[in-house]
Amino acid sequence: MTCASNSNFFLNKAIEFPSPAKINLFLHIVGQREDGYHNLETLFQFINHSDTLTLTATETPDIELLTPIDGVNNDDNLIIKAARLLKDKSNTDLGVKISINKILPMGGGLGGGSSNAATVLVALNLLWQCEFSLSELSSLGLSLGADVPIFIHGFSAFAQGVGDDLTAIKPQESWYLITKPECSISTKEVFTAADLPRNTKKLALSALNTSDFVNESFHNDCQTLVIKKYPEVAKLLAWLVEYAPSRMTGTGACVFTQFSSYQEAHSLQAKLPKGISSFVAQGLNKSPLCSVIAKLSLSE
Ligand SMILES: C[C@@](CO)(OP(=O)(O)O)[C@H](O)COP(=O)(O)OP(=O)(O)OC[C@H]1O[C@@H](n2ccc(N)nc2=O)[C@H](O)[C@@H]1O
Numbered sequence: 001m002t003c004a005s006n007s008n009f010f011l012n013k014a015i016e017f018p019s020p021a022k023i024n025l026f027l028h029i030v031g032q033r034e035d036g037y038h039n040l041e042t043l044f045q046f047i048n049h050s051d052t053l054t055l056t057a058t059e060t061p062d063i064e065l066l067t068p069i070d071g072v073n074n075d076d077n078l079i080i081k082a083a084r085l086l087k088d089k090s091n092t093d094l095g096v097k098i099s100i101n102k103i104l105p106m107g108g109g110l111g112g113g114s115s116n117a118a119t120v121l122v123a124l125n126l127l128w129q130c131e132f133s134l135s136e137l138s139s140l141g142l143s144l145g146a147d148v149p150i151f152i153h154g155f156s157a158f159a160q161g162v163g164d165d166l167t168a169i170k171p172q173e174s175w176y177l178i179t180k181p182e183c184s185i186s187t188k189e190v191f192t193a194a195d196l197p198r199n200t201k202k203l204a205l206s207a208l209n210t211s212d213f214v215n216e217s218f219h220n221d222c223q224t225l226v227i228k229k230y231p232e233v234a235k236l237l238a239w240l241v242e243y244a245p246s247r248m249t250g251t252g253a254c255v256f257t258q259f260s261s262y263q264e265a266h267s268l269q270a271k272l273p274k275g276i277s278s279f280v281a282q283g284l285n286k287s288p289l290c291s292v293i294a295k296l297s298l299s300e
C-alpha cells in the first residue's frame, strides 16, 4: 500500500492526540503458551488521564521525536518504533515530527508506552492517509506489545489470549484514586517468576454480567507475588483497602482504589501517607482518542 501525499489536508499541521492510560480491573492468568507468553482473562478500562502527542506530517521523509523521554533510547521508544513500522508497511514518502507531553508514570501497569504506540499508529494512519483498517492496525500494534491492540480498539473490553482477543464490555465508570508506590516493576520480571499463579480457572461468560469488577469474584494474579517482593506495594495496598476496594493494575506497581464520586477519591488522596505520588481519574469506556479521530476525519 502507498499512502497518498497529493492534496493531503493534514500536511504541515501540528495536531494533538490524546494517549490515555488503562487499568486492568482484574487480571487472571489462565495458562502459558509454548513461546512463554501467558494467556490472560483481563478487563481493560481507560481512564481520563492521558499523555498528549503532537504530530506534524511532513513532505520530508524523516521520523523525528522532538522531545526524547528520559531513560528511554529513541530507538527503543515505542513512539518511534510505531512510526517506523507504519512507514515501512505503508511505503509512504511522508515523514513526521512528534512531540509528547508525558504525564503517565512509566512501568506502573498503566500501559503508557503501549498507548503512545497505539496513538501514533492510529494518528499517522489518518495523517499519512494510509487507510489501514483498525484490525490491520491492531495486528501491527501487537508486534510492538501485547497491550497495544486495546488502545487501538478504543473501547473497554474483556480480553483473552495474550490480551488481544477483545470483547467490548461496559463496566461502571467509577472514580479512582491511582497511587504509585516508590518502585518500578518490569512486566518481564513478573511473568518470569517461578511462583506466579498460571492456572486460574477460566470465567464462565455469565460472570461478566455485572458492571462491578473490583470485588472478590475477581482478582489480579500478579498481586500476591508483587506484594511478597515489594513491601512498598504491600504497605500501600494494606492501607488503601481499609477505606475502599483497591487492586493493583497490570503487573504493577500502581494501585487503584474505587469510588463512586470524585469527592470521595479526592478526600482519600488528601489523607495519603507522605511520599506516595497519586492522581484522581474517572474510568472511561471509550478512549478519548476515538472522538479526536472521528472529528478530524470529518474535517478532511
Ligand atoms: C500484563 C499486562 C496487562 O495489561 O501488563 P502491564 O505491562 O500493563 O503491567 C500487559 O498485557 C503487558 O503488555 P505489554 O507491556 O505490551 O507486554 P509486552 O511488551 O508484549 O511483553 C512484555 C513481557 O511480558 C511477558 N508477557 C506479556 C503479555 C502476556 N500476555 N504474557 C507475557 O508473558 C512477555 O514475556 C514479555 O517479555
Ligand SMILES: Nc1ncnc2c1ncn2[C@@H]1O[C@H](COP(=O)(O)OP(=O)(O)O)[C@@H](O)[C@H]1O
Residues within 6 Å of the ligand: 069, 071, 072, 076, 077, 078, 079, 105, 106, 107, 108, 109, 110, 111, 112, 113, 114, 115, 116, 117, 187, 250, 252
Ligand atoms: N513512549 C514510551 N513511553 C513509556 N515507556 C516506554 C515508551 N517507549 C518505550 N518504553 C519502555 O516501556 C516500559 C514500560 O512502560 P509503560 O508502558 O509506561 O509501563 P507498563 O507496561 O508497566 O504499563 C518503560 O519502562 C520504558 O522502558
